[in-house]
Amino acid sequence: MSHQNKKPEILEEVLSSEGLNHPFSRRQFLKLSGVSIIGISVLEPLFARGETKAPLIIMKQAKGIVIADPTKCVGCRRCELACTEFNDGKAKPSMSRVKVARNLNFGPKGVFPEKHGQGNWGNGLIVQDLCKQCPHPVPCANACPNDAIVVKPPTNARVVDAKKCIGCKMCLRACPWEMISFDSDTGKATKCFLCYGKPKCVEACPAEALSYMAWRDLTDKVPPRVVPTAVIPPEKAAACNDCHKK
Amino acid sequence: MQQWETACLVVANIIRKKSEAGQLLFQKEIFRGLMDQKVLKSDNREQLGTFEAILKKTMKMNQDLKELLDKDGIPRYYSAQFMSEAYTRILLRKEGNPLLLIAEIVRENSALYPRPIPLDTFKNPPFEFTQEEILTCLQKMSGQEDHQDIAQTRTSIGTVFLYSSRHLDSDYASMLAEWLDVGQYNNP
């Protein structure tokens, strides 16, 4: 059987196994035509065998996430130091995958020393910015022209594969919360990968302000920092049509 | 036997959690915990026998779990991993004889560190006496031969410190109290 024939079955299997609420009825599914196979993450073995060059679209949910309590953050930045020293062998808060320094003094809005400002110069509240391990659609992964952001079991964290990363920084521009880091020493992007299930930042925090928990969707709960300005590669954009075209 | 293993784990956990929170446990409290967690079904005699055996086994298997007898000879349980022996002494004495507790704590501080201690120490956890209770005890002590050594000194800012004259003479005690209450803060 050709892949073309297998598509609806594969799609349905994938979508139901991912536990996603999809808007299609089975009938609509069968009516789909001209569907190109999208590189759904569960189909990686197919890609490995070189059977398709379709772009990678992450569907799998992450299993864990680091959650922050800003009312407990004491602004020590040991999370940033643990993230970079214990993972990269150097203290480099500018590439930390948990981000506190940028909110430390005045809060997420920047230099806002007015009465209602946050941070050390305001009311004391320090917001720790963390990767939400976004559900589909994953902005950073979708923006990558090289499919370098992949899902890594067992945590299913969204991880930059350094071998594939070409340092274009498109992912940095794609994240609405500006959570992607760039290591100027290696020329590669990097992001929170949940430290194989034992996040170093959580371990390092002296105020219990960070916790590692079962994944939940925070993308609609935390206001974005920026309007993303990434350009999605055309083949990925086309792939969106495969699932979402009526 | 797996049920027993689970039961022992639960017992150990109960004791450790309570020790962390600063509490000694009666047997009946552990029993109730086992019932709450549905490890034991009821409190009939058969279950009681099982419980005693579980408790005995748990104590044997875990080095940190200890048994103490309180003033009435009733066993109490704690985990040495989370509670120090010094703290257990405070808890037991507090139940039995608050007056003696105050005297012993004052003497211990005067002998060990050595230093007088603020009277207010006894208002805070784990003592949690009221001002009246403390003053009543001190007054009683002054009339008892055994406790003639318990004395007071007042610092230049009016804080009352207690000490034992067995271990600290009054001059030294008042100097130390002044250092602890005023001097250290003027020399941060």
Place this chain on the structure above:
Amino acid sequence: MAKYGGWVGKILRVNLSTGRIWTEDTIEKYKDFLGGTGIGYKVIWDEVPAGTKPFDPVNKIIFGVGPLAGTGAPCNGRTAITTLWPTCWPKALVATGHMGGQFAAELKYAGYDSIVIEGKADHPVWLSVVDKKVEIKDARRLWGQGIRRATIEISHEIGPGAAVAAIGQAGENLVPMSVVMNSYSHSAGGVGAVMGSKNLKAIGVRGTGSVRIAGKKEEWEKLIKLHLSLLGANNQHVVPSSPQPWAEYYDAASRWKGSRGKMWGASTPAIETGTCNPHDLNRIAYRTNNAVHYLGDIAWKYTVRGNGCTGCPIRCHTMIKVPSAAAKYGIPEVGQNTCGGLNFGRSFFKTFPDGPRGMTGIEACMVGMYMSDDYGIWCNYSQLQRDFQKLYYEGIIKSKLEEKEFKSYSWDKYEKGDPSFLFELLPRIALKEGELGTALGLGTGYLLERWSLSEEEWKKSHGLNYWKLGHPKHHSNEEAGQCGVIINTQYNRDPQCHSHANFTRNGLPLEILKRLAAETWGTPDAVDTVGAYTPMNTGKAKMAKWSLLRKELHDSLSLCNWMGPWVASPLKERGYRGDDSIESMLYSLATGDKKNRQELDQVAERIFLLHRALTIRDMGTKEMRTQHDTIPQWVYEDPSHRPVYTKGTTHLDKEDVKLAMDMYYEEMGWDKATGAPTPEAYRKVGLGKVSDELGKKGLLP
């Protein structure tokens, strides 16, 4: 890749007269001096001639950090600022101020191990360091503004994550009693006016670079966790202040205040600090509350949280929110500081209507911080406030001021303990207004001179805490007998040394202190207990030497001498033992330059000896014992005339103290008669050239 980790490789040099900006190689020139005070003393020795005065353009000011700054080593957020000291009287000598905050780390991330500033700009400037881009920028718009506004405006320009070290009006007006501050509440005393004399308003730093750890990252992680496990609370107090379930011991005066039922009351919602079991490394930040320590239990409900330096889990700066003070005095609701900063406002007043640990004290604290940390006024370890009380209550102020000026102060408010009095006093010190404002801003030495007061009187007074050269004692005999006295003789300001006091006040019973002392300094007799002193012995001399060397080591590595060394720990399973090799282990693994404890202590000795050499050179005498290492009379006197070395008194015997100095000089390998290091002592630590130069001037014994 660079040969060493830790250091980032470059010293930033700025000449404000010529505008020249250049760099030097840290390792080539300064590796043997580590960083911090080491680099500071080296630059002053090499480049600033004897006889230079603090406000001369030729004076240099060195913002020094060490190889551990910016790493994950606990307690590394310190910058040591070395220069010729404006309040050192009668002749300026080398000394150091220290500040915490974010500055040290940010400087390392920008790519610099130190900044050396010389010369004088012809108009107000600020130094912008944004990674490798260094510029001298116009600060005329910032001049005349407080530290806070200057910091905000610079942050607008180089980013909200910038670390800005700025002076206030006090430094601008060349008031010797002035500070430089960064990160809202972190001050370095005594150096503000040196920056002011150079027309340097501020240094703003942004860094996106890194500090490399030379060792394997797994080993570094393990070492960091070991260090964290040995930490107590602020000042390395290793027992809680009230009995906790896990604790064998406790001490009401301990800074370890966290407990069940004690809440950070002004956090929303309130957070309980809890029992803080020392094995729980995720709750280290809940142990310390310095606002409660100084202001009383009443401060719990005003506590927002702890704050402090980069990478430090202790959080010794307490942030307090006091809406009633804001409403009453028109100041911000939130303030934060530690120790001296919290005490700044309160210490002026003899009493408050509601006692020393009541609401008025808190209000005075808030008002004091609000002004002193913006005007940038220094307290000289609260000598300013002690002098003020004596000068007022003995009628000296009244006699020295013209009637008009005297009447312009609301002395009734002062006597009543009304914090609003500070609004009349503090601005005038910063702005050098009037005789009182001017005199108080000079520092004790020059104030005594200006008002023709007798230094001898200050040296006899128990309550004034005065020591010498215009500065107070800092943890002397009242803390640690002869060891404390020795330490206080060695510097050109108050010694800023906590190595010994952290140990003696850690709250453990005497028996354990003696056991740890035996392990560290060779004999249990190295420590007595407070007020029960015994005659001098070699153990005490060893402890004094260790304390001094470790202070210089910490100031050069960037470790906090208010937290280390780590001789004791809160862990019963270790016998309350810490690890005296923590510094050398951190240094070796971070830099890749393997040194054991003794080897690193030898580097510290080199740095300390350079300070000694500088003092000798700039005093122009080798007679240190009689001219410099002096001890005020009050050390030898007890107000109630108790005999020495009996229980209940902290005074010492003159002959015994002479023996103490003998033993100390012997321990150091210095000449006993003069107290000056011998040529061998210099050569032993690689300072042969220094020895030769001193020899040419006849300054060797």
